[in-house]
Amino acid sequence: MTADHWTIFGILAVTLALFAWGRWRYDIVALVALLVTAGAGLVPADEMFSGLGHPAVVTVAAVLALSRGLLNAGVVDTLARSLTRVGDRPWVQVTALTGVVAIASAFINNVGALALFMPVAVWMARHGGRSPSFLLMPLAFGSLLGGTLTMIGTPPNIIIATYRAEEAGSAFAMFDFLPVGLAITLVGLAFIALIGWRLTPQRRRADDSDELFEISAYLTELHVPEDSKFTGHSLHELLAAVREDADVLVVGLVREGKRKEVPSTHEVLRTDDILLVEADSDSLKTLIDITGLELPSRDEDDKDDKANREDDEEHEDSTSESDKPDRSELTLVEAIITPGSTLVGKTAARLDLRERHGVNILAVARQGKRLRERIGRIRFVPGDILLLQGSEDTLQSALNTLGCLPLASRGLRITRPRRVLTASAIFLVTLALVALQTVPAAMGLVAGAVAMVLGRLIPLGEIYDSIDMRIIVLLAALLPVGQALETTGGSALIAEGLLDLATSASPAVMLAILITTVMLLSNVVNNAAAAVLAAPVAIKLAEGMNASADPFLMAVAIGASCAFLTPIGHQSNTLVMEPGGYRFGDYWRMGLPVSLLVVATAVPAILWVWPL
Template identity: 70%
Template sequence: MTGEQILLFAILGLTLAGFAWARLRYDVVALLALLATGLTGLVPPEEMFSGLSHPAVITVAAVLILSRALLNAGVIDVLARRLTRVGDRPMVQVVTLTGVVALSSAFINNVGALALFMPVAVWMARHAGRPPSFLLMPLAFGSLLGGTLTLIGTPPNIIIASYRSETGTPAFGMFDFLPVGLAITIAGIAFIALVGWRLTPQRSEPADDGGLFEIENYLTEVRVPESSNYAGRSVHELIESVADEADVMVTALLREDERRRLPSTYEVLRPGDILLIEADSDGLKALIDETGVELAAGEDAETDEDDEQAAGELTLTEAIIAPNSRLVSRSAGVLDLRERYGVNVLAVARQGKRLKQRISHIRFLPGDILLLQGREDSLPGAMNRLGCLPLASRGLDIARPRHVLLGAGIFAAGLALVAFDLLPVATALVGAAVAMVIAGLLPSDDAYRAIDMPVIVLLAAMLPVGQALETTGGSALIAEALLGMADHLPAFLMLALLMVAVMLLSNLVNNAAAAVLAAPIGIQIAQGMDASPDPFLMAVAIGASCAFLTPIGHQSNTLVMAPGGFRFGDYWRMGLPLSLLVIAVAVPSILWVWPVAG
């Protein structure tokens, strides 16, 4: 082993440890690995940032934009609406939801497909009187299986396709992954529907009325008297006076004959103003004691009717925070949600339980469930801008047919250009993404927001590192160690061994990083066996995409963890037998479609 190889393996070991440790985000870990290999000369300076222009990176970005455009066009909403009619039988719900999300994941980003159908799953589970956990894990695993169906279903497939072009043969096409992917997807869905969902922890939610939140707060009128120190001060100052003690929301302001719903927090209070306060009894008492406002209910006979009218345009809804939401890692206080979006966050639930800490201090995470209050006509738009998905079927709006057909047509045209080899995949999909923006299906600002930059940075950083593994002879060294077993093992066991190794790696690190590191090794094994690299690259693709054992192996697994109330150790119960089934089905399927003989 040369000095360069020792140094590279040390860097890769620290990188994998950083991925598994998860204290730093995976894109930051990847950048550190790139800097380490660049500063030590393992990656030439002129190639350090070559990953940014790699076709695989461009293709992944285009797929993310197209996925968002298809969601905006309502293509997937049509399917989601139909799913609410499948009935309450658990097996029917599981097979239908898992099958539809798998099909959707073949053509749009699998995390995006899961995020859209997850609210439907939660609604269906509650409607049937069961905890959402029995549907959410099958849904996540279905999105991973569906990603194996096509070139654009998941980033590992795009990466593997680009590595194939380095072997002197054309890159894998749009549907080259379909035969093997379809076999494991059908087998996986059948297992999940018949057996797998029964292995999922069935954790009950705390509420007994079909919803997650028990609403303890109520609307109360308070009046600002002349003697109050807060006459002439803002609504914001009034609320902040008790911010450390209680959650208090001002839902309306009544001033003479004028009624303002969700008034600005910068509104200056006047003596005689009546405020509709959303607070529990302790919060209301703290507000009265601290500010000198007075209870105003019952002062005249028309007040109750007027209050109902004033509050009538306000509505409550539960929503899940999507992975790309602008709420992630930020708090309601920092975002100033009332002023900027016209919504109040009344409660937050995480891992199936309502959080008891101060809402203004909670840093939101993907998968958190929020109880939002806002005007009925503007709340859906505010949730869309914030990146939240409603937990109710009525929130799934079917777009106009013109948008559905237009979006589907542009996407189908892009796929056809790739399928018939008329344009390279990156060129065709970037063109389709631009067409979506020009057609008005996706605002240009939303197109940039649709790009998951941590994934893009991860790929751009790890591709040169993966290349260093090959140029230093590191991949050949690992392949030689594995080839020592080739004399005693048949080809199908070598494929299975490689797939198991990649599958284990992808459960600890990002699946794209696993594909980047494992693809050169697969090629070296094929060369050492004087075999075709195709079956080994396919084994890497399947292994990198099927991370069923942990919540950190894939964003889909992470996304369902909070609303399903799952723990780290829950995933292997269904994930382990599913992984074994995938290996048992994938290996013979690969050898049938992609023979080992070169």
């Protein structure tokens, strides 16, 4: 091996180790890798940032923006709500949820699709008297399988399509991935629905008698306004008004700064009472609609909250009305606190979120532990689920800044209608233009994203917030590094090693080895990174076998998209870990047989559709 070989392999080895370690965010790791590669002279200085203009990067950004437009319009949310009528049988629920999320993930960002269906899955589990863990992992795996169906389903497919354009002169088309993707998706979903869900750990509550609430139950503060029709009436009368329509538990009452635990149902309500209520988000909305109780429009600070504040207490009182969110534009959003969030270890009273980010924390849910403190005094931990209130134009930006992942908006939108037909029409026209190859994929998808903006389906404040810049930076940084692997002869060297390893192996065995290797890689690093690094090797491997590169590139696409063994291989797996109560080692129990089925199904499907 030459000095350049040692250099590029050393850079990649350290990069992969840092990806697996997870201490640094993957986009920062990719940028460091690019800088070191350029510093070593393996990437020309004038080509260092060429990845920013790469068609794959532009396409991924456009797909993320299109996904936001569809989500904003309520296209997927409408479908999600219909799933609540599928019944209580476990295999029916698993089949319906995984099937629908797979279809949605073929056309929109699979993490966004998963986030919308998660509350539905938890609601189903709760009303069926089961642990959410039996539904959430199948849901995550369904989103990964569905991403393999189309070119826009997942970033690895977009990357592989552009590599094919460089190799063969034309990219894979929108539905070129469908035959192989459909085969593994159907086999995977059949296994998950019939057998796989039984392999998931059934996380039960530690003490059923204490009724520890699950992710869908929130501790919420509701204010009794001056004109409330329940002022002077008993708590029993208020609860009776919603008993048939909502599942509500009153755990406390705050009156004149004093709190009563589990108040009597004969307690007579007064103006300005604050009820501490446990309810899922749908029941919460029903309770508000029927009774006229109010969600707080600002942080309700009592004396204990003020003692905890680190910032100036008078700042909130002196804030002008123009600084407060316009209630006519307020919406509610559920979000999960990630391990790297700035909220971890802090309390709402200390964060002053309303003044700094224009959002209010209205409710908090924590798996396996009932929260009985006032909201302002709860110290947040990773995995807490927050119900946030704020302006639609500022919520997404606030979530990105705070390090929270949105789960779903809960329908309290007042000013923006759900333009399902408009969003669907724009998306279908875009899809047709790209599928028929009337325009290049990047051009067509960018045009669709612009149409979403012009149609006011994506507010101006969300245009760039809808694009995950971490993925964009990762791709833009790693594409030149992947090119350096090829120009130095590193990819050819790896391909030669694979050929020497399996000199007597059949093409089917080589494809199986390639899929398995990339699949294992994508379980410890970002799937887009796995595709960027493996694609040049696949091309050289095809050249060494005097075969078409198409089946090998397709194998890389499948392997990079199917990370079922760990919670860190894909954001979908990470997103369900805390709500499902999963441990790191739980994923392989269902993930290993699904991975083996994917390899066994993909290899013959690839050879049939894309012969050597």
